Amino acid sequence: MPKIIDRRQRRREVRDCLASAQVPPRPFFALYLGLVTVIDLLSVAVQLLGGDTPLLEDLPSLFAVVLSNLLVQLLLVGTLLYALTVWRGQRAEYGTLFDGFAFAGRCVAVILMQLVLVGAGLTLMLLPGAYFFYVYRFALFELCEDPGISALEAMRRSRFHVMGYKRQLFALDLSFLPWILLSRLPALYQDLVYVLPAYAQVYGLNWNLSLPAIPLSPLAQTAVFDLFYLVVALLYLPVYTAAQASYFDTAKETNAIPQLPSKPEE
Numbered sequence: 001m002p003k004i005i006d007r008r009q010r011r012r013e014v015r016d017c018l019a020s021a022q023v024p025p026r027p028f029f030a031l032y033l034g035l036v037t038v039i040d041l042l043s044v045a046v047q048l049l050g051g052d053t054p055l056l057e058d059l060p061s062l063f064a065v066v067l068s069n070l071l072v073q074l075l076l077v078g079t080l081l082y083a084l085t086v087w088r089g090q091r092a093e094y095g096t097l098f099d100g101f102a103f104a105g106r107c108v109a110v111i112l113m114q115l116v117l118v119g120a121g122l123t124l125m126l127l128p129g130a131y132f133f134y135v136y137r138f139a140l141f142e143l144c145e146d147p148g149i150s151a152l153e154a155m156r157r158s159r160f161h162v163m164g165y166k167r168q169l170f171a172l173d174l175s176f177l178p179w180i181l182l183s184r185l186p187a188l189y190q191d192l193v194y195v196l197p198a199y200a201q202v203y204g205l206n207w208n209l210s211l212p213a214i215p216l217s218p219l220a221q222t223a224v225f226d227l228f229y230l231v232v233a234l235l236y237l238p239v240y241t242a243a244q245a246s247y248f249d250t251a252k253e254t255n256a257i258p259q260l261p262s263k264p265e266e
Helices: 007-019 025-049 059-087 094-124 126-135 139-145 151-161 166-183 185-202 218-254
Strands: none
Touching (some): 007 059, 007 166, 007 218, 025 094, 025 218, 059 094, 059 139, 059 218, 094 126, 094 139, 094 151, 126 166, 139 151, 166 185, 185 218
């Protein structure tokens, strides 16, 4: 049976666990965010070399974008492994950040399936996309727990473990939403100034919102915005990630996974 998690009490417990971690959370997450910043800068630099060539026609830029996103996602898996280990009172090393590369194929498969399902749901309507987002919220945690399972099995286990916890996860996300929005504020402004008008032009839409341009080169914008995100994220990301890990552990303890029927012996 799912249990009601006292969110405030759980956050206090999470902070206590992080405070006693042998590898402190902020240096660990600073390493993660620093690597993400370097990867992002390298990706933007490669795209700038392509000039005004559309991304889909510029193979080096397209490769850089895809590769950078995959690397960032695999590093994210490392933070989930760290959070699970610390929440369980075990020792996590800095090398834990790279442990997701050991089962990279299954991680990538899970991420792609999540993108397809959530993206399809958002295309149809907002609610189906949000529903799929929370149904498969624990899929990467499932792989962290048992790296030997397939991507489909990780998605299946998430579907059962998350039962009764979707609203609680949503409430947890809402409690961190101000921090998340603050950390992404410069990037959101960048989207309003450059990205959305470009989409509006492509689709022949009238874009009337006039905002002052950012007086920085694209590479400098990326560096400044990523640095801003790094500083703000260090204030909330360790607790947020560990809180999700704690919810996963609670869900795993209270929601049993139905066993698949075994094939009859011949």
